[in-house]
Structure formats: structure tokens, C-alpha cells
Amino acid sequence: MQQLANITVTPKPGHLFDSWDTAGQWLRNMSLSGFEIYPHGELNAGDIPAKLVGGFHLQSFPILTPLLYNDSSRLMKIFGDWQTVEQFYGGTDADHIVMVMVSQLNLAAELNAPYAIFHPMDCDMEHLFSQKFPWTLDDTFTACAELLNLALKQSNFKGWLLFENMWWKQSFRLDSRQEYDDLRSRINHAKCGICFDTGHMMATNPQLNNEPEAITFLQQRLLQLDLHSEIKTLHLNSNLPAMNQLKNNIDAAANYNGCKGFWKQFELALNHITKLDPHNGFYRCDLAQLVETIDPGYLVHEVSQNNIEHWEQMIINQRDCLLPTADQLAWKRYA
Secondary structure, three states, X not given: OEEEEEEEEOOOEOOOOOOHHHHHHHHHHHOOOEEEEEEOOOOOHHHOOHHHEEEEEOOOOOOOHHHHOOOHHHHXXXXXXXXXXXXXXXXXXXXXXXXXXXXXXHHHHHOOOOEEEEOOOOOOHHHHOOOOOOOOHHHHHHXXXXXXXXXXXXXXXXXXXXXXXXXOOOOOOOOOHHHHHHHHHHOOOOOEEEEEEHHHHHHOOOOOOOHHHHHHHHHHHHHHHOOHHHEEEEXXXXXXXXXXXXXXXXXXXXXXXXXXXXXXXXXXXXHHHHHHOXXXXXXXXXXXXXXXXXXXXXXXXXXXXXXXXXXHHHHHHHHHHHOOOHHHHHHHHHO
């Protein structure tokens, strides 16, 4: 199992490194195998040292269907004008989204990334706080399949295409095994699988109060899904939504309704999402059995990056949680 860290690439490596040389030295110091990169903007493979790339995260289009379906009325309702549409998406029609995805898949292929992660989701800010989206999961899968199949047909990517579980409703939450089987059947690509995100799965259960409860929940859900062989990559982070999620939703919705202008609304929505999905690191708990059960090829420490020291410490804490306990070592010795 290779252990990775995630960074956004612009082509600068994240916001905490001044160069790729510095980033590479940091990986060696942390004894990590590479980065799962999230490229943003127009990039060339020559901008990124392929030897440091352990995985690839495709650009996400959370407000997907208005532009994918060239729905001018929805676009104007959400964004207000075409300039804002272009600032948000980088273009003003469906062809732009498809070509961005083609470009990213080709970049992943050029960098020899073993996998590329896709977010199977659709969202809008109007319904984000209540989670009462006026469309179905089938609608979301139909849109995602259309985008992926158009892009894959025009790309050179032959690696693993992984679907990451989300926490918003009417998106790929992995509430059941059928969700994966349904989505997988729609995608014209030989190598599909799952990127299992622990924090996103935890966010679907507002009753969790501590990490031992969360680990039990994750293990039970994985047993129910029976998808271990499909999980190629694990995004490891902790998210305890706990008791104040409903109040956060109500307060944020009230603030949103009094907010004018897309970018102010978007900032408020991002702040809300960050509270519900903070990407904290696991701390002083036993993750060894959970990770052994999943047995992923890649484990990504996808934790927040407020500063380099805090980021390093959260990764160190999570790696300590991966070490087998004395009882587990004894059991293996005599089993």
C-alpha cells in the first residue's frame, strides 16, 4: 500500500511549497510515496514531475447540470450574468466542461497516474443547506455518465477511473451496493472502481460523537456494501458532524437567504461545507483493522493544510493510528 498526500497544482505544488524540489524533499522527509494531485487550470505534463505523482484527482464541477445541459434560464438564476458563469466554470457551454475533462484525463495519462478520481455529484446552493434537491439520484448519474463517456471517448486515459463517495443527497453517497453497480454499468471504461472517503461517509451519519463510534460505523457500512475489492484508493480523514449539524444548516440557510450576489453566496456556501466536511485527521484511535479490511492500493492522507506544521502533525497522527495494537500483533503471531 502506497501512502500519499494530496495537493492542488496550479502548476505550483500547493500553497505551502515554493517549488517542486521543496515538495519532493518534504515527501522524503515524511516517508510518503507521492502526491495525489488536483490540477487546476491549463497545465502541461512538463510542469509537473511525474515521479512525484502517485494519483490524480479530476476537477470537480459541483453545479454540474446547468452548464452540461446548456440551461440558460438556470444559469442566469444562479449566476446572474454570463461573465460570472465564465468566471466560475471557465467557459459558457457544455463543450467547455467536456474538453476540461478530456484535458485532465490526458494529463493523468501523460503523467502515468495509476488512477483518476471523479466526484459523481450535482448540487446547487439554493438547496445545499436543506439537502432537499429537486432531482433524483438517477438524474445525477445520467448527467455524470454523459460527461464521463463523452470525455473518455476523446481521451487517452487507460488507468483506473475511481468514483469518490460524497455526503450530499442525490449524489454518490454509497448508501447501498446498488448505487455503485448502477453507476458502474453506465460508464464506458474497462477499469472502474471506488475511492472510499472516510470523512464523507462519516458526514452521512450525524449521530457520530467520537472516533471509535465512527470506526465501528465505517466497518459496518463496508460489510453491508461488500465492495472491498472495488476500493482502490482510500481517502483517510475524520469528520464528526455530531449534534450541531441541524443548527448549522438552519443558521447558514438564513444567512444565505439574506445574501445578494453569486460570489457572496458562494463564499457562504463554502464556509458551510468546510464546517460539515473539515478534513480533520484521526487522532489516538485504532485504524489498523479498518485499513487492513479495505486493503487499498493507495492511502491518501487527505487532511486540512492550514500550515505545514499542522499538516505534518495530522499525517503523523494518522500514521500512528495505522500501527497494529499489541493485541492484534499477538493474534497474528498465534493465528
